Each structure stands twice: as C-alpha cells, then as structure tokens.
Amino acid sequence: MFNQLMQKGRRLAGIGSVVAALGLAAPVMAQDKDPIVFGGSIPLSGVFAFAGIHLHAGLTDYTNWLNDQGGINGHPVEYVMEDTAYEVDRSVAAFKKISGNENLATYYGDSTGFMKAIAAEVNEMNSVLMSGASFATALTNNEQYPYQFIPGPNYSQMFGIILEYIASQGEEGDMPTVAFVYSDTEFGKDPIENGKARAAELGIEVVEEIVTKPGSVDVSAEVLKMRRARPDYVVFHGYVLSPINEFMVQMRQMGLDTQFMGTFWSSDKLIIDKMGEDADGYMGVMPYNYYDSEEGGPMLDALRAQAEKSDPEAGYRPTGYMQGWFNAMVWTEVVKRTLDAGKELTGDNMAEALASIKDWDTGGIIGIPVTVKDMSFPVGRIWRVNASEGRYEPVSDWIHLD
Amino acid sequence: MDWLFFGEISLAGLAMGGLYALIALGFVIIYKATRVINFAIGEIMMFAAYLFLAFAGGMEISPWVAVPLAVLGGALLGGVIEKTMIRPMLGESPISVVMVTIGIASILVGLVELIWTADPQLLPSFLPREPVFIGELYLAPKIAYGFLIGMAMLILYLLYFRFSRGGVALRATASDQAAAYSMGINVRRVFNLAWVFGSLAASLAGILVAATGGLSPQFGIIGLSVLVVVIVGGLDSILGALIAGVFIGWLETVAGAYLGGEYRMPATFAVLAVILVFKPYGLFGTHEIERV
Numbered sequence: 042m043f044n045q046l047m048q049k050g051r052r053l054a055g056i057g058s059v060v061a062a063l064g065l066a067a068p069v070m071a072q073d074k075d076p077i078v079f080g081g082s083i084p085l086s087g088v089f090a091f092a093g094i095h096l097h098a099g100l101t102d103y104t105n106w107l108n109d110q111g112g113i114n115g116h117p118v119e120y121v122m123e124d125t126a127y128e129v130d131r132s133v134a135a136f137k138k139i140s141g142n143e144n145l146a147t148y149y150g151d152s153t154g155f156m157k158a159i160a161a162e163v164n165e166m167n168s169v170l171m172s173g174a175s176f177a178t179a180l181t182n183n184e185q186y187p188y189q190f191i192p193g194p195n196y197s198q199m200f201g202i203i204l205e206y207i208a209s210q211g212e213e214g215d216m217p218t219v220a221f222v223y224s225d226t227e228f229g230k231d232p233i234e235n236g237k238a239r240a241a242e243l244g245i246e247v248v249e250e251i252v253t254k255p256g257s258v259d260v261s262a263e264v265l266k267m268r269r270a271r272p273d274y275v276v277f278h279g280y281v282l283s284p285i286n287e288f289m290v291q292m293r294q295m296g297l298d299t300q301f302m303g304t305f306w307s308s309d310k311l312i313i314d315k316m317g318e319d320a321d322g323y324m325g326v327m328p329y330n331y332y333d334s335e336e337g338g339p340m341l342d343a344l345r346a347q348a349e350k351s352d353p354e355a356g357y358r359p360t361g362y363m364q365g366w367f368n369a370m371v372w373t374e375v376v377k378r379t380l381d382a383g384k385e386l387t388g389d390n391m392a393e394a395l396a397s398i399k400d401w402d403t404g405g406i407i408g409i410p411v412t413v414k415d416m417s418f419p420v421g422r423i424w425r426v427n428a429s430e431g432r433y434e435p436v437s438d439w440i441h442l443d
Numbered sequence: 444m445d446w447l448f449f450g451e452i453s454l455a456g457l458a459m460g461g462l463y464a465l466i467a468l469g470f471v472i473i474y475k476a477t478r479v480i481n482f483a484i485g486e487i488m489m490f491a492a493y494l495f496l497a498f499a500g501g502m503e504i505s506p507w508v509a510v511p512l513a514v515l516g517g518a519l520l521g522g523v524i525e526k527t528m529i530r531p532m533l534g535e536s537p538i539s540v541v542m543v544t545i546g547i548a549s550i551l552v553g554l555v556e557l558i559w560t561a562d563p564q565l566l567p568s569f570l571p572r573e574p575v576f577i578g579e580l581y582l583a584p585k586i587a588y589g590f591l592i593g594m595a596m597l598i599l600y601l602l603y604f605r606f607s608r609g610g611v612a613l614r615a616t617a618s619d620q621a622a623a624y625s626m627g628i629n630v631r632r633v634f635n636l637a638w639v640f641g642s643l644a645a646s647l648a649g650i651l652v653a654a655t656g657g658l659s660p661q662f663g664i665i666g667l668s669v670l671v672v673v674i675v676g677g678l679d680s681i682l683g684a685l686i687a688g689v690f691i692g693w694l695e696t697v698a699g700a701y702l703g704g705e706y707r708m709p710a711t712f713a714v715l716a717v718i719l720v721f722k723p724y725g726l727f728g729t730h731e732i733e734r735v
Contacts, residue, residue, distance in 0.1 A: 086556065253699075261459070262456065265455065269445075282563040282564075282657055284656060284657070287655065290572075294574050294583075
C-alpha cells in the first residue's frame with residue numbers, strides 16, 4: 042500500500058515537473074511563429090517494431106525537450122508521424138499524407154526501401170531533408186539522393202571502422218583473418234563488397250562468407266563451415282539477435298577462440314539481455330554513446346533527464362532511442378543554420394547547411410566533434426560486452442574516417 | 444570432396460528435417476480430418492513457443508514442466524480456434540476458410556506483440572549443451588536433442604492413430620465423413636480432436652525450432668517452408684509429410700552449405716515445381732484432393 046502511494050506520488054511529481062517545466066518554458070516559446078514540422082514514417086508495428094517504438098520515443102522526447110528550450114529560433118517544433126508496420130507502401134502513403142497536410146521541413150524514413158522509393162518525389166519537392174533508420178551505403182550518393190543523409194556512418198563505413206580495429210590487433214604479415222556473416226536481404230548485403238575491398242587494402246584475409254535467411258533459422262551447417270575456416274573474427278551484419286547467438290555458442294562449443302563483432306543494429310543491449318553470459322566479449326561498432334555508458338556531456342545528460350522525465354519506469358533506453366534523438370538533433374542544427382543564414386527551408390539550403398557541419402560538438406551523444414562527409418557522419422567506436430556488468434564498454438578510441 | 448563435411452551437413456539437415464516432419468504432421472492431421480488448409484500453423488507454433496517463454500522465462504518454472512504446459516496451451520488454442528472460428532465456417536467455400544486461418548495468423552501475431560512486445564527473444568536454455576559426436580561427425584546439441592524429442596512425439600502419434608479409439612475415429616473420418624457419421628462417430632468432436640492434435644504437434648515443434656533459431660512475432664513465417672513439405676509429400680499423407688519433411692530439411696541445409704544461404708529457398712521451391720509438374724497431388728497424396 043505504502044509502495045503504491047509512493048509510486049503514485051512519484052508519478053504526480055513527474056506530471057508536476059512536466060507542468061512546471063512547460064510553465065517556465067512558456068516565456069521563451071514564441072507561439073506566434075510558424076511551427077517547424079518534423080515528420081516520420083515510424084514502424085511502431087511489424088518486423089521493425091522492436092526498434093520503431095524506441096525511435097519514436099527518442100524523436101518524441103527530443104521534440105518535447107527542444108520545445109522546452111524555446112524551439113528553433115523561437116519556432117515551436119511539431120513531430121507528426123504515422124505507423125507504417127515497416128511496409129514501404131504504407132511509408133510512402135504516410136509521407137504523402139503528412140507532407141500534404143503539413144509544412145514539412147524534415148522527415149524520418151523507416152527503411153532503405155522507403156527512402157529509395159520516395160527519393161524522386163523528395164528531389165522534385167526540394168523542400169524536405171530526410172534521414173531515418175537506414176545507414177545504407179547507397180544513400181550517401183549525393184547525386185541520386187541529394188536531400189537524404191545518414192545519421193552516423195553508413196554500413197560500409199561501419200565495416201571500415203570494424204576492419205581498422207581488427208587490423209590494429211594484428212601485425213604486418215600476421216593479420217587476423219575474418220569471416221562475414223550477413224542476412225540475405227538488401228540490408229544484409231549492403232556493405233559486403235566494400236568490406237571485402239577494405240579488408241584487402243588492410244591485408245586482412247576474408248576466409249569465409251556466409252549468407253543466411255533473416256530471423257529464426259537453424260545455422261548448424263553454417264557453423265560447420267566456420268569450424269573449417271577458423272576465422273579470428275566474425276563480423277555480423279543484417280541481424281538484431283538470431284542467429285548471432287547460435288554462431289557464438291556453437292563455435293565456442295567447438296573450441297574456437299574466434300571473436301565476434303557486429304554493426305549498429307546488431308549491437309544493442311538486447312544481445313546482453315537475451316544471451317546473458319554467452320554475450321560476453323561480443324563487440325559492436327556504435328556511433329553514439331550507450332545510454333548507460335560512463336560518458337557524459339550536456340546533451341547526453343539532457344537526453345537522460347528527458348528520458349527519465351517522460352517515462353521514469355523505462356530505465357535503460359536502447360540504441361534506437363539514441364538514434365531517434367540524434368536524427369532530430371541533426372535536423373535542428375540544420376534548420377537553425379539555414380534560418381540563421383536568412384535562407385528559406387528548401388531541400389537545397391538544408392543540404393548545404395548539413396554539408397557545412399564541421400567539428401560539431403554533439404554534447405556527448407558522440408564522443409568527439411564530428412564532420413559531415415558525403416551526407417553521413419563517418420564516426421564510431423568499438424564497444425565490447427561486459428556480461429557481468431550487463432553493458433557495453435569501449436575498447437577503442439573514437440574512429441573518425443576521413 | 445570432403446565427405447566428413449558432407450556427412451555432418453547431411454546429419455544436421457536430416458535432424459532439422461525431422462522437425463519439419465513434425466510440423467507437417469500437424470498440418471496434415473488437420474487437413475486430412477477437416478479438409479482445412481491451416482495457414483495459421485506457423486503462428487500456433489509461435490504462440491506455444493511464447494507460452495514456453497512465459498512459463499520458463501517469466502514464471503521461472505522448470506523447463507521440463509514448462510514444455511508440456513506450453514504444448515498443451517498450444518493444443519488448447521487449436522481446439523478453441525476450431526470451435527469458435529472454423530466450425531461456423533462448415534459448408535463455406537475452402538477459400539473463405541483459408542482466409543479465416545490467415546486472419547487468425549494475423550491476430551496471433553498482434554496478440555504476442557501486445558503481450559510479449561515485438562522484441563526478438565531467446566528461449567531459456569533447456570537442452571544439453573555438450574557437443575554430440577556420432578563417430579567423427581559433429582552435430583549441434585540443440586538440433587540433436589530436438590530431433591530425438593521430435594521423433595519420440597512422432598512415434599507416439601503413429602501408435603495413437605494405429606491403436607487408439609480416437610485415432611481410429613480420426614482415420615475413419617478422414618476416409619469418409621458420411622460413412623463415419625453413419626457409424627456413430629461424433630464427426631464434430633473428431634474435427635476438434637484433429638485441431639487439438641495437429642496444434643499439439645506443431646506446438647512442440649515450435650518450441651524446439653525456437654530453441655534453435657530464436658523467437659520473434661515473425662516466427663510463423665516458417666509455416667511457408669512447411670507448406671512446401673506438405674505439398675511435396677501430399678496434403679493428406681502422413682507418410683508423405685514424414686518423408687518430405689526429412690528430405691526438404693536435408694535439401695535446404697545441403698543447398699545452403701554448398702551453394703550459399705540465398706539458395707536454400709530456391710532449391711526447395713525448385714523441387715516443389717518439379718513435383719507439381721510430375722505428381723500434381725504430391726508424392727503420396729490422393730487424387731481426390733481439392734486444390735486451392
């Protein structure tokens with residue numbers, strides 16, 4: 042009973058603090074200025090819902106936090122979204138509906154497929170800057186996708202960061218060997234050719250390449266191939282959880298001392314929560330600090346405070362949350378730079394503002410100042426699972442690709 | 444040619460095929476007795492696997508108690524589906540009934556997302572983790588023990604259908620519903636029994652497959668692979684389901700190992716196409732089957 046009362050009290054205190062914050066923020070919010078609209082095709086249901094829910098929370102919390110700070114140059118910010126179930130046709134329909142009803146400035150796309158499908162229309166509109174869940178290499182082609190950017194390194198750049206780390210663990214003439222394991226999807230295949238080329242440049246031999254169906258699948262036969270190839274490192278791409286766990290467990294059962302690594306969507310804390318001790322030693326490349334890392338900074342602290350305020354019961358926030366927050370942060374920076382330059386919010390002007398980002402301090406979201414290159418933020422760090430602590434810990438410095 | 448590798452790959456494929464055979468058995472039992480093509484079989488498997496997760500993971504019940512509880516839960520779900528959603532469709536066109544099963548699949552996906560969220564899950568480990576060697580051939584322990592459990596269930600089923608009153612009633616209804624009815628067999632009850640038994644087999648297979656490959660609300664897609672199995676074997680043939688299950692499991696694995704993972708499905712669908720050209724009713728199916 043006492044606990045219930047305490048919980049109720051805490052909730053009321055939380056609501057009170059939100060009301061108080063809004064009240065305090067009111068004087069600096071210029072409600073007479075037109076709102077700036079962030080739109081989004083968000084996968085709250087379907088195969089990507091596990092991440093979509095957190096992306097949405099990150100975008101929502103950032104928008105609320107931003108409005109509490111007075112918006113962008115006095116413009117309030119609205120976040121308007123539709124659930125897409127991670128289906129391209131529904132994402133396209135959501136975009137058309139939102140862009141038809143709102144004076145849209147920026148937009149969150151839920152998949153590479155959607156961002157490619159909508160590119161022609163976005164190019165023609167020349168009024169929206171788009172980013173989203175995709176880190177696809179193709180989207181950093183400025184000529185084809187001039188108004189779309191990647192909120193981190195693209196998948197090929199992630200492979201580049203991973204391979205640089207692997208190369209740093211070897212010596213000239215005695216480089217570790219590597220195997221690539223990826224899903225049979227556009228997402229999974231994205232960085233493989235570039236990854237192989239980069240490995241060759243670094244003198245790393247790719248001793249095995251395995252393609253699997255995405256999702257729940259038996260990989261016993263594929264593990265047998267690994268037993269013969271005996272790679273020093275396995276790099277996973279195109280998965281969230283399975284079959285990473287099976288490769289790791291079965292290869293260790295065979296006595297292999299291979300180390301395992303993954304790209305952004307394969308490096309969430311979900312791996313630790315679900316695999317437990319088996320996840321120990323797994324490494325991932327991550328462009329943002331983890332929510333529970335020991336790093337700090339004004340924006341990272343603000344993110345944690347806002348996350349706590351919006352849902353005190355939620356606890357740890359996954360990488361999807363960080364990604365959603367960072368997307369909206371970049372949009373804000375771009376819109377602000379465009380407005381400060383006295384320009385209209387056109388696609389060209391916003392793309393130009395994005396390209397001008399150099400040595401930008403993200404307030405701790407990314408640990409070093411970042412510079413935009415080819416519409417992406419080619420920076421990341423290798424983190425390793427400490428299973429007993431239940432979190433990722435950094436094992437490399439921040440790597441900023443030139 | 445590395446024969447040891449081929450042997451290990453084949454063994455892994457045959458073991459996986461054993462689980463396909465168990466799922467296909469669930470599919471065929473329902474079709475044979477009721478003439479309903481159950482597109483929700485994958486989602487029933489998924490639901491049972493989530494039940495296991497809830498019992499063994501959430502409630503921390505011993506896995507060896509949680510497995511039968513979850514399997515019974517899946518069987519109960521099958522019985523409820525038949526009684527509340529399939530039985531009212533008696534006499535309707537097969538397409539309508541198929542659409543109902545597709546709708547049920549969709550509802551089950553939504554239900555697990557509501558209860559267990561959309562996060563991918565791993566089942567609590569309940570099978571021995573020591574590598575299994577048959578001579579020099581290595582077999583992943585989960586696959587090996589999963590196969591043994593699946594085979595035990597298959598044998599129990601075959602004995603039940605051969606010797607029990609319920610089994611005889613099921614076979615009689617499958618052969619000729621009108622004759623079975625006139626001989627005093629409660630055909631409605633047999634329909635329900637078929638859904639219960641079919642779902643029970645699928646539920647056990649669901650837990651064993653999810654223990655190997657992980658679990659998510661999209662787990663039910665495995666039903667597609669099993670559809671290939673039952674069409675190749677013959678929609679109404681238990682023997683066909685068993686043989687085709689083992690064969691398709693082996694073929695998928697060997698194709699994946701030698702040609703690459705992207706060739707698993709094309710290899711099985713190529714076999715399906717060839718079988719349909721030369722044996723339109725499957726390897727062991729009867730010619731009276733109404734095709735949908």
